[in-house]
Structure formats: C-alpha cells, structure tokens
Amino acid sequence: MKPRHAVPAVTVMSRNPLVRVKFFAKLSNSLAKRRAMRDVPLILIVDDQPDNRSILDARLSAEGYETAQAADGIEALAMARSKLPDLILLDVMMPYMDGFEVCQRIIADETISFIPVVLVTARADKQDIVKGLEAGASDYLTKPFSHPELIARVRSMLRIKALHDRVEHQKGELAEWNRALEAKVDEQVRKIERTNRLRRFLPSSVADKILAGDDAGLLASQRGNVSVLFADLRNFTSFSEKADPSCVISLLNAYHSFSGPLIEHHEGTLERFLGDGILVLFNAPLPCDSPVEKALDLAKDLQRGFQEAIAPFVPDGERVGLGIGIAFGGATLGCIGYERRYDYAAIGSVSNIASRLSDMALDGQTLISEDAINTGQFNDRVAFFSTMKLKGFDLPTRVHELSVSM
Numbered sequence: 001m002k003p004r005h006a007v008p009a010v011t012v013m014s015r016n017p018l019v020r021v022k023f024f025a026k027l028s029n030s031l032a033k034r035r036a037m038r039d040v041p042l043i044l045i046v047d048d049q050p051d052n053r054s055i056l057d058a059r060l061s062a063e064g065y066e067t068a069q070a071a072d073g074i075e076a077l078a079m080a081r082s083k084l085p086d087l088i089l090l091d092v093m094m095p096y097m098d099g100f101e102v103c104q105r106i107i108a109d110e111t112i113s114f115i116p117v118v119l120v121t122a123r124a125d126k127q128d129i130v131k132g133l134e135a136g137a138s139d140y141l142t143k144p145f146s147h148p149e150l151i152a153r154v155r156s157m158l159r160i161k162a163l164h165d166r167v168e169h170q171k172g173e174l175a176e177w178n179r180a181l182e183a184k185v186d187e188q189v190r191k192i193e194r195t196n197r198l199r200r201f202l203p204s205s206v207a208d209k210i211l212a213g214d215d216a217g218l219l220a221s222q223r224g225n226v227s228v229l230f231a232d233l234r235n236f237t238s239f240s241e242k243a244d245p246s247c248v249i250s251l252l253n254a255y256h257s258f259s260g261p262l263i264e265h266h267e268g269t270l271e272r273f274l275g276d277g278i279l280v281l282f283n284a285p286l287p288c289d290s291p292v293e294k295a296l297d298l299a300k301d302l303q304r305g306f307q308e309a310i311a312p313f314v315p316d317g318e319r320v321g322l323g324i325g326i327a328f329g330g331a332t333l334g335c336i337g338y339e340r341r342y343d344y345a346a347i348g349s350v351s352n353i354a355s356r357l358s359d360m361a362l363d364g365q366t367l368i369s370e371d372a373i374n375t376g377q378f379n380d381r382v383a384f385f386s387t388m389k390l391k392g393f394d395l396p397t398r399v400h401e402l403s404v405s406m
Helices: 017-035 050-062 073-083 099-108 126-135 147-199 204-211 236-242 245-265 291-313 349-360
Strands: 042-046 066-070 087-091 117-121 139-142 222-234 269-274 277-282 321-338 341-347 366-369 382-388 397-402
Touching: 042 050, 042 073, 050 066, 050 147, 066 073, 073 087, 073 099, 087 099, 087 147, 099 117, 099 126, 117 126, 117 147, 126 139, 139 147, 222 291, 222 349, 236 245, 245 269, 245 277, 245 291, 269 341, 277 291, 277 349, 291 321, 291 366, 291 397, 321 349, 341 349, 349 366, 349 397
Parallel strands: 042 066, 042 087, 087 117, 117 139, 321 366
Antiparallel strands: 222 277, 222 321, 269 277, 321 341, 366 397, 382 397
C-alpha cells in the first residue's frame, strides 16, 4: 500500500528545465502537504507511564485536539516520522532513550526537525532545563502543571508551528517561482542562441520568421524574379600576396562587418561570402518592394563607405578597390546543401550577369544590366555606359552605370 503523503520517487532526472520545474513543484507540494498543520492539530504524547499518557490524552482531547501515544523514545521517533505530528509532548525520564536524546535525534532528522517539542518532566533543575533546550526542545513544562498552563503552552507552540508552516509554504512557492523563472530564462537563452546561429546564415528577418514558425513556403524551391548585387574587391589578389596574413583577414572582416549591416538595412539577403566577394539577393526569400532600387541604394552606400572601412589595414601606397554589378531577372530559388549545412541560393543567368558586370566594373564603379534598368525610372541615378558582350553570353547587352554623385 502506498504510504500517505508519499514523496514521488525519481530515478532519472530529465535535462528538460520544464520537466524539472514540474518535478520540483510536485515534490515541494508533497512536502508542504506533509509538513503543514492539520485543521485539527495532532499532538504526540510520549511517556513511559500509561497513567500520565491517559491524563494528557484526556485533557487535550477535551480541547478538541487529536492525539497519538508512544511509550518510549524509540517508538516516539518512529511515530514522529510516520505521523508527522504538529507538536510533541515528551517525557524526559524514559527507558532505552531519554527525552534529551530524542530531542537531539529529532533536530538531526530534517524530515521531522520542524516539529516543536515540549519537554514534560518533574525535573525542575535549571541545568536540566538548559540541557533540554540545548538538545532541541522548544519549551519546558514542569510537573505538576495545571490544565490552563498545559493548554496555554500547547496553543503557543501550535501558533509557532503554524507560522513556521506558513513560512515554509511561502518559501516553497518562492522556490517554485524561481525554478520556473530559471527554466524560462534557460529557454529564452537557448532561443537566442538558436536565433544567433540562424542569423549567421540568414538575414535577421528570415531567422525571426523561421523561429516564430511563420516560414511556410519561405525557403521552398520556386521560380521568382530577383535583383542580384555582386560586389568584388579590386587589386585584392596582389594585396593578399604581399600583406601579412593577419592583415588580409582583418581587411576582409572589416569589409564584411561594414557590408553586413548595410545589407540588412536595405532588406537584402546575403546569399554567400565568396572570399573577397559578396552576393546579395533582393525579393527572395522575403519579398520586397522595388528590389532594383534597394540594390542601387545598397551599392551607393557600399561605394561611399568602403575605403574608410578598410583604411586601417591598407598600407601606404597600396589601394584595394570595390567593383559592383547589379542584375534583375528570373531565377530558381531554394536551399541547397546537405543536412548539416544549407545555403539559400538563386540559380540562373541573373546571378551570372551580376557577377560578370562586377568583374568588368572598375574601382568605385557600379554597373547595372538593361533588365534591371527597365524595372523603373532611374534616369536621374544611372547613365548608359556601354554595350558589352559578357563572358558566357552570346548576345551583347546594354550596360548602365550608377552615378557617382548619387
């Protein structure tokens, strides 16, 4: 038979913080139920003399208390652990184990140390009183005593017990709240870590949608029109062959640290880093208004701030420049890779055109395809540059240039 108020058994503790909170809450509630004072308090009477036990039982029962009896210290400890009384009236002089030792053992046992103990004895010597209190007794009642004195001591101890139980209950509630808060903080930390990991490969807006579960079809394979910006460094190969490796990496990191926030600001998706190049998509995977205009705005900001961003890492007499190409058109969109690493990619000629235009752009120049210009009114921002035959394409194409003043 399951013992009353049994504490739930646990063999393996889950690593899930929410499961741990539920377990500790259940355990705390179980202990609280075991320790909380009953509506009708239970008083354990411990005395080796049956007559003394009967007298105390009669007096306490007349006041409406429940009682239990033990004839010696060993039985008293067993009943204290099994019944968890609200108060113990304990005789001092008993066989096998005296009241002082019983007090010491009660105090040493955390499962019953909260139960107040009143020593009831004919020994009125001050040394005995001090010894009993130091052993762990809460009060001392010297025989003979009157009925009002007995009941007054009992009520006083039960008030203290009730206050103790209330504090323990509030402490348990506070511990549960703390555990719940810790679990919530742990969950939020893990969510932030997941978000940060996603943001290393996806724009913040895309990562947020994925984490929120609002990504149905967002990364699915599909056809769509996109604006592609390809930016590539000029004279970087020569610079990297002569410069210290740490300086090369520092320059690239400065370049990417400068470019990244601008890409997000203009609602672009960084498809990939290509060493000294970057490829940025507009209108995929998140749709946006005026993707070509946003690409032009990004190109303008990149050209304006690039030299200042990398200046600390370029030796005197050297120059590393930036050329940009922008194209617009249809592409196959989706995730490519394998289960441990995926990239979102735009497959098609539009990406190749942007790359070719970037290759042909001079330091500080941004070249734009005819198809991109045809998506809007950009006469005040661009000018016709030349008709060019791009590598890998049979027909020549009209190429435009972003105005340096813009």
